[in-house]
Amino acid sequence: IFNTLKTLKIAIQKSGRLNEKSVEILKNCGLTFENYKSSLISSVTNFPLEILFLRDDDIPEYVQDGIADLGIVGENVITETKAKVTHLQKLGFGKCTLKIAVQNSSSIEKLEDLNGKAIATSYPVILENFLQSKGIKSDIRTISGSVEIGPGLGLSDAICDIVSTGGTLKSNGLKPFADVMSSEAVLIGNEAIADHPEVAELLQRIRSVLSAKSNKYVVLNVSKDNLQKVVNLLPGVKSPTVVPLFEPNWVAVHSVIAEADFWDKINSLKAAGAEGILVMPIEKIIT
Numbered sequence: 001i002f003n004t005l006k007t008l009k010i011a012i013q014k015s016g017r018l019n020e021k022s023v024e025i026l027k028n029c030g031l032t033f034e035n036y037k038s039s040l041i042s043s044v045t046n047f048p049l050e051i052l053f054l055r056d057d058d059i060p061e062y063v064q065d066g067i068a069d070l071g072i073v074g075e076n077v078i079t080e081t082k083a084k085v086t087h088l089q090k091l092g093f094g095k096c097t098l099k100i101a102v103q104n105s106s107s108i109e110k111l112e113d114l115n116g117k118a119i120a121t122s123y124p125v126i127l128e129n130f131l132q133s134k135g136i137k138s139d140i141r142t143i144s145g146s147v148e149i150g151p152g153l154g155l156s157d158a159i160c161d162i163v164s165t166g167g168t169l170k171s172n173g174l175k176p177f178a179d180v181m182s183s184e185a186v187l188i189g190n191e192a193i194a195d196h197p198e199v200a201e202l203l204q205r206i207r208s209v210l211s212a213k214s215n216k217y218v219v220l221n222v223s224k225d226n227l228q229k230v231v232n233l234l235p236g237v238k239s240p241t242v243v244p245l246f247e248p249n250w251v252a253v254h255s256v257i258a259e260a261d262f263w264d265k266i267n268s269l270k271a272a273g274a275e276g277i278l279v280m281p282i283e284k285i286i287t
């Protein structure tokens with residue numbers, strides 16, 4: 001059926017923090033391809049798709065200009081490049097926060113103290129938007145990397161950079177001061193292609209992979225006396241499956257539980273009389 005479809009191009013990061021998870025999500029969608037480290041492009045053998053491996057900074061513009069139809073990239077990079085693209089789906093990885101940080105000894109205590117101060121960053125657009133929204137005018141110094149050494153060298157009074165554990169800040173005598181933007185990886189599409197059938201097919205696969213990942217398959221045993229109490233705790237996709245055990249008056253219940261309230265649910269299930277609880281990962285959920 002795919003002969004009738006256009007071959008799409010999806011741009012993902014060639015190497016770096018988003019590469020591995022981007023490749024993984026495409027493979028989990030059942031796509032077969034070689035993850036060539038040396039080449040720029042790889043063809044999917046069982047879907048009309050080509051994968052372009054690029055620097056993450058270039059991905060939003062490639063998608064905006066239609067050189068790629070789709071892309072996987074951090075929201076921070078999309079905002080920073082001001083590219084006009086359609087956000088199709090948040091992907092749940094590459095989570096990070098862009099923060100302003102100052103030296104431990106700094107006299108900067110509230111946002112207004114940033115007025116007239118120099119802030120080093122690789123994200124001048126995002127920082128400018130943030131400062132403008134707060135009515136603050138600082139001197140933004142754009143540098144492409146290692147912004148955290150700026151204050152120590154007397155290059156800037158503060159920095160604005162991606163912070164995850166805070167380890168890099170600490171080792172440079174800095175402390176986080178204000179959150180500017182939180183970000184995660186998203187699937188983006190060219191504005192003209194976003195509602196084409198091939199995109200819909202891929203999007204459906206990605207969503208079923210994401211939904212499977214955020215759920216667990218649970219099997220448990222319960223006596224019929226406690227069955228209703230246990231079933232009340234388990235929504236399942238439609239409703240739980242109940243099958244008889246060899247032991248009279250006992251049944252096995254099969255259901256799906258959201259990862260988010262997993263431990264709460266397990267404890268309530270035990271309290272309601274569930275025994276021998278098995279928990280298994282789900283590969284895909286197609287609804």
Ligand code: ATP
Nearest residue numbers: 013016017018055056057074076094095096162164
């Ligand atoms: P490229 O060579 O492709 O330009 P890069 O060095 O610019 O790579 P990476 O450090 O690989 O980029 O980060 C890619 C993206 O991963 C970031 O733009 C951000 O969205 C996300 N990310 C998640 N956690 C972090 C983190 N702790 N530090 C930096 N980026 C992070």
Ligand code: MG
Nearest residue numbers: 055056057058
């Ligand atoms: Mg980059």
